[in-house]
Amino acid sequence: MSPIQTLIRQHHAGHAVGLPSVCCANPQVLQAAMEVALAHGTPLLVEATSNQVDQFGGYTGMTPADYIGYVRDLARSTGLPQEQLILGGDHLGPNTWQHLAPEPAMANARALIDAYVRAGFHKIHLDCSMACAGDPLPLPDAIVAERSADLAQIAEQAALDANLPPPVYVIGTEVPIPGGEASLAGGLQVTRPDAADATLAAHAIAFAARGLHDAWQRVVALVVQPGVDFDHSTVHHYAAAQAAPLSAFIAEHPGLVFEAHSTDYQSERALHALVRDHFAILKVGPAATNALREACFALAAIEAALVPVERRSHLAEVLERCMLEQPRHWQKHYAGTPDQLRMLRKFALSDRSRYYWGEPAVAQALQRLNENLEGRDLPLPLISQYLPEQVESVLEGTLPARAADLARHKVGLVLARYVRACHANAAEAVC
Incomplete structure (x- = not known):
């Protein structure tokens, strides 16, 4: 049995357990x-999204096999046992090819699924909710389900051919926009139980029509909107009362939990409540990369206090210049005056800057920052000024006052909230 299925059984047996999902490709x-x-002794689910990683390289330049090797190498260097690591694929379907007619878009999606499963991705989110060129709007549940079953059949054969354990599946159509909404001004609509029921019924019919009875038993989660999301500057926090009917619905399906997307920036109390209410898979991405950006900007401020101007990395300025020269990752998402756009590029919670850390100029600036701060313990007053969350651990001697350690610690504080929410009995440990 899949470790994810084991966890879901424990959840429905009354244990308040869940699984955080880190959707990211950034090595730090x-x-x-x-x-x-490692500190908490819990499994780690890492997921690649369909636009990050695909058979053509995605925006990271990595194929699914490349990404698997990359993450496993990081695990080895960090000391994380491979059996503690679970790899997943998020939004796998025709998402990247919506501009094409359905058949060529789905042909690409089939190749995508095949590549993911053969590479060793175990948790597969079948997302065919987006309309392709010429599709009816809105896309009916029956078409979404049929396309998802089509991809599941490819995945089953790929796992068999590669002699790998069969994957587990996540289905669902009510997915928040990856990376947060452009605006939450219109509010959020929690998924209705009857809509969730219709999604399940349509997929059950489509899987059965293809003889995918065993695969259907490995559908572990349904993506819904529990009423959580964020935009560039605000967060819509979880309200348990509004999601109560939805929570009661999934409690009647003991093999299933909900998967909640865009849980970034939720409070730890809200994360605990989500897991309690059967939203047991919690996706996080921009909150982690934004914490890293904050750490890098803080380190650049420390650098400015220690290093002559001609030797500094000028990281923030280099990043801004790169985003202006290559606006494709933010231009459709941000709007406003020139001053407002400048603030969004630097500080938006949606963190479109995360797409630029691999650009040569930005990577070179990061390398210069690290070289300028490498090999020295940073002065405690400067850590207190710019990275105050890290001071106590530095004083206790559990965190080196080194740039890379401080940055990872700041990201770790964000991610540790998810682990504690998903494993209430996890041992308290310093990140």
């Missing part, structure tokens, strides 16, 4: 996540 964020998993 992933290392921080691995250190948190």
